[in-house]
Amino acid sequence: MSSLPPFSADDALASLLADALRHGRPVDDSAFDALLSQTARAKSGGFWSAVEVAQTASRWLSEANATRVLDVGAGVGKWCAVASLTSGHRVWGLEQRGPLVFEARKLAQRLGAEVVMLEGTLESVNASRFDGLYFFNPFAEHIADKYDLYDETITPSLDTYLRDARTVEGWLRAAKLGTAMVTYNGLGGRIPTSWACQKKARLAGHVLRLWVKTREETDREAFVEVQDLLITASMLARLSKEFPQSPLEDLLVSRLVADWQP
Ligand SMILES: C[S@@+](CC[C@H](N)C(=O)[O-])C[C@H]1O[C@@H](n2cnc3c(N)ncnc32)[C@H](O)[C@@H]1O
Known part of the structure; x- marks a missing residue:
């Protein structure tokens, strides 16, 4: 007789959490973070969106009719996994750190979340393919103190910060009318006034904003x-x-x- 595949306590936790997230129930961050590697768990408070933040942002994006959403700077994929289970849609994540991309793919698989992780930087994606964007202040590490870096694989650089902020401003100016975006703790760059802030909430210590592109560029x-x-x-x-x-x-x-x- 063939034996059953091993079923670990982590699998049981992942299945409970995924079920709660699919039904829009609150999930404790420490329970979710138990699925992360030691370093990703230790840094979670400062680097990854809290579950409540991800659930709210995902609901706002769905209410704004966004169905193809990209998390720009997706880290360990916490936001993507929660957003995919909340919305029932596939969610994309772009991340520059290879080991985080690897871990994010494993996390999504464990939770049964439909997440596509893209490894690379802003230049590697075609932003016009998405009708929803999420930013948790992704470029801030470039102007952070060395003690506030996730790891030492990034060399902080104001020029890189400004280049990334300008690239995103270009995406926002080129976006189609109706494109939606959520920023958490700020995008970190300029948001054209063709985008209107339609919702705002203070969650887990920072401001969350829903933006929709409501008019063509005029200035x-x-x-x-x-x-x-x-x-x-x-x-x-x-x-x-x-x-x-x-x-x-x-x-x-x-x-x-x-x-x-x-
Ligand atoms: C504050 S974390 C947010 C993670 C995730 N969005 C969340 O809310 O849980 C920002 C992430 O953006 C990534 N990042 C920063 N600049 C990037 C760039 N230009 N291209 C790709 N990833 C970037 C960093 O490596 C980091 O993992």
């Missing part, structure tokens, strides 16, 4: 998310001239302003 104006505030790039430029010592006058903001071309 170069953009929003910048400064913590809880939304401010236009032109207003920031004016403020930074009038109040050069203001706390807004940090390196990033001053570069965003210097980069501003009406």
Whole structure:
């Protein structure tokens, strides 16, 4: 008689969690994170979206009619797995760190979530294939203190930060009307004013915003998310001239302003 395949405690946990997520029930982050590797679990609080954040973002994207959603900077795939089980749709994730892509694929498989993990950076995807985008402040590591890095495989670089922020701004300017996006703890770059912020909530310590592209591009104006505030790039430029010592006058903001071309 052939023996049954081994069934581990992790498989049982994954199946319970997947069932709860499919039914939109709350899931404790520490229970979910028990499925992650030791390092990914230890860094979860700072690097991966909490389950409640992912569930809310996924619901907002579904309500905005997004069915092909890309998590830009998907990490260990926590957001993608939760979003796929919440929405019942396939979800794509783009991640630059190979070992995280590997772990994200295993996580999705374990949970029975339909996740496609793409290994690479922004240049490797065609953003126009997606009608929904998710950003959990993915480029912040490039301007972070070395103690706030996930690991040492990334060399922080303000130029890379600004290049990525500009690439995404280009995606947003080229996006079709009706494209939706959720930002959590800020996108980290400029959001064209052709996009309207339609929902906002404070969850797990940061602001979550739903954006929809509601009009064609007519100018170069953009929003910048400064913590809880939304401010236009032109207003920031004016403020930074009038109040050069203001706390807004940090390196990033001053570069965003210097980069501003009406
Ligand atoms: C804050 S984590 C968010 C992970 C995931 N979105 C979530 O919410 O659970 C940001 C991730 O983005 C990745 N990342 C940053 N810049 C990237 C780029 N240009 N291309 C691909 N991945 C990037 C980092 O390696 C990191 O894993």
